[in-house]
Amino acid sequence: MHLLKLFWRTPISEEVTTKPSYIFNPLNQASKWKNAVGQYYTRHLFFETTPTADKSTVVYTLKDNDHRGFPSLYCLYMEENDPTEWRVAQKYLDGWSHWEALTDCSWFRPYFYRWRKEMEIRLRSENIARLMDTAAGEGREASSAARYLIEKGWDQKEPYGKKGRPSKDQVREQAILIARDKERLSNDFARISRTN
Secondary structure, three states, X not given: OHHHHHHHHOOHHHHHXXXXXXXXXXXXXXXXXXOOOOOEOOHHXXXXXXXXXXXXXXXXXXXXXXXXXXXXXXXXXXXXXXXXXXXXXXXXXXOHHHHHHHHOOOOOHHHHHHHHHHHHHHHHHHHHHHHHHHXXXXXXXXXXXXXXXXXXXXXXXXXXXXXXXXXXXXXXHHHHHHHHHHHHHHHHHHHHHHHO
């Protein structure tokens, strides 16, 4: 009972400041990253995919270069040079949960998979260049680096060096590639049919 009296005597301003930040507050929920009901913006973040003519929520473009004053998320992603993607989520979005919400969107996956693949290839290329510099020297490290380069150790025939059933991400990537090829072929067929 004594604690209850203390609680009721606490001024309202102190109660508001001591509440955890994760409690839903309808008066202050809308922000740069969330709508009025507290959901993360996904489509509305990008110039190309915002469903309305109102571009007030647009923060980035999906193009490979900046477009109409909006920075390219692709360029920012590549500049971070972070294969874990954590720094991108922290620096350019509202954190890791926002990044996960964005990467779970089916319309965003083709962009994201291309960026991830390009990042992986770039990092591999930079590391091979370092190995070439090491192999030019002398000693044990030089011979190990030279052996790796001769055997083309970076050339993975099987993704991630494992056999067996593909992961869900690998299946999804292949499905996207097949769908893209099918769409391209149907567009080509329609174009050829129109000319005849």
